[in-house]
Amino acid sequence: MNIRISQYSPIGIFDSGIGGLTVAKAVMDALPNEDIIYFGDSARVPYGIKSQETVRNYSNQIARFLLFRGVKMIIIACNTASAAAHDSVQALAGDIPVINVIESGTKAALRSGKKEIGVIGTLATIGSGAYEKALKEADQSLTVKSKACPLLVPLAEEGWLDNEVTRQTIEIYLEPFKSNGVEALILGCTHYPLFKQVIQDYFNDKKLELIDSAESVAESAKKRLAKLHLLNTAFSKGTLTCYVSDRPQRFNELAEQFLGREPESVHVESLRDFEDDFGGKMFKVAETAE
Amino acid sequence: MNIRISQYSPIGIFDSGIGGLTVAKAVMDALPNEDIIYFGDSARVPYGIKSQETVRNYSNQIARFLLFRGVKMIIIACNTASAAAHDSVQALAGDIPVINVIESGTKAALRSGKKEIGVIGTLATIGSGAYEKALKEADQSLTVKSKACPLLVPLAEEGWLDNEVTRQTIEIYLEPFKSNGVEALILGCTHYPLFKQVIQDYFNDKKLELIDSAESVAESAKKRLAKLHLLNTAFSKGTLTCYVSDRPQRFNELAEQFLGREPESVHVESLRDFEDDFGGKMFKVAETAE
Helix, strand or coil: CEEEECCCCCEEEEECCCCCHHHHHHHHHHCCCCCEEEEECCCCCCCCCCCHHHHHHHHHHHHHHHHHCCCCEEEECCHHHHHHHHHHHHHHHCCCCEEEHHHHHHHHHHHCCCCEEEEEECHHHHHHCHHHHHHHHHCCCCEEEEEECCCHHHHHHHCCCCCHHHHHHHHHHHHHHHHCCCCEEEEECCCHHHHHHHHHHHCCCCCCEEEEHHHHHHHHHHHHHHHCCCCCCCCCCCCEEEEECCCCCCHHHHHHHHHCCCCCCEEECCCHHHCCCCCCCCCEEEEECC | CEEEECCCCCEEEEECCCCCHHHHHHHHHHCCCCCEEEEECCCCCCCCCCCHHHHHHHHHHHHHHHHHCCCCEEEECCHHHHHHHHHHHHHHHCCCCEEEHHHHHHHHHHHCCCCEEEEEECHHHHHHCHHHHHHHHHCCCCEEEEEECCCHHHHHHHCCCCCHHHHHHHHHHHHHHHHCCCCEEEEECCCHHHHHHHHHHHCCCCCCEEEEHHHHHHHHHHHHHHHCCCCCCCCCCCCEEEEECCCCCCHHHHHHHHHCCCCCCEEECCCHHHCCCCCCCCCEEEEECC
């Protein structure tokens, strides 16, 4: 399938739910001219407890949806999908660049120069060993410790960002990192940046660097688009168009928490038309302006 | 579509995930001869945060799957699905009886004779007002107070059944019931029976009756099947066959927590063949033995 992209094409961002709006926000901050199409798979959230195969299947459906909308780049904002589906999404996208939060978080951790690195994420992200593998491949001398923290997503969605329950949960999950002297901690889930303060408070006597994957993936996107001459140089402010597979309970409240404001344009899209691979695994870029 | 059922047909039980195995366990305890087909929609769990329409759509798919397997009764073990989809599932099932945890929990609360009744559940269950409506319709003199407790499911799935985090979470959620003198509390979610002890501990100075919807729906099933002469009178022990739409992380560990043992027969079923209504909304019973 041939598609046309240009610097004016939108950036596609997807996540298992609406937590990836933290990534959309970081991209909007770093690249204010860009139009963004965001897809949150709220009907099937969370991915973090599902099998790799199911996560890959869902991610491919979303990638097809975004590619049919002519995106010039796909950002996988979901750590679980980054670990399970980066390669299959890149195969579908052909020449269109695909970047993901694990790759970017890994680069940011390497840039920090720290040697003792901790990673927290969902069961699926940690179970995949993706961060650990990427870090060790880049630098064998690193010590990497990982821990799944499955309660942090529901705590964020309940809005309990710094009460006693949250502080104790953080303490139970992060105690092994504190006692082992970790120097940098990768926040390997879109929801976790909301706990930056309470995590910093818990490590108060330590020089701990928190690696926020939303910020690092936005920086990666900017560099990659610049290299491909695909940065939008229009003077107008970019737009954000949100698609969700289901309009969840508390949607506005949650979206505001992640995005800092209510999204103006939200559509429900079932993805039923994107379940098949249309007989071809590759989208080809027919022509690239600029 | 004509289907044949008899006393030897299995009972179908479904839930958004594997929490409904608490209901399967209660049914197996109350009706040890019955064969059970359990469906847990683990690929799309949780239902509690999704829209009513999506929950209805998913429930109908599962109901079709169970009806095609010739079940003599459908038990909706999921409170969210009970509230959103009972009527649509009953319409599909035609003459096959459909019972649900909300109906049974309501009856048990009425039998308790208590006048101040509390209800806890997911966001969707509480948002639907289904328990409150059913209780008030039966007895206008009741006082009913409800509260969504979205963190209890993830706490149960993390296996934190009685640590400090769980005790504090229970305290935050249930404080309004304690201060208002509630006399009976409906545990309106399949996961909540796991917290019976910690809830009782929190209300230690009160005479609080906990209504366990798993037990009450098993009793309802027994009565209804007896009335229809559909109780399995075979001398052999019934079987439990589990279907899940995805084999989730920690499956065995979780299943054991809910069921009290590992399920022996587990199959993955995508439900893709059950998305359409096959041009008809009604399954007719062709012939009922006995």
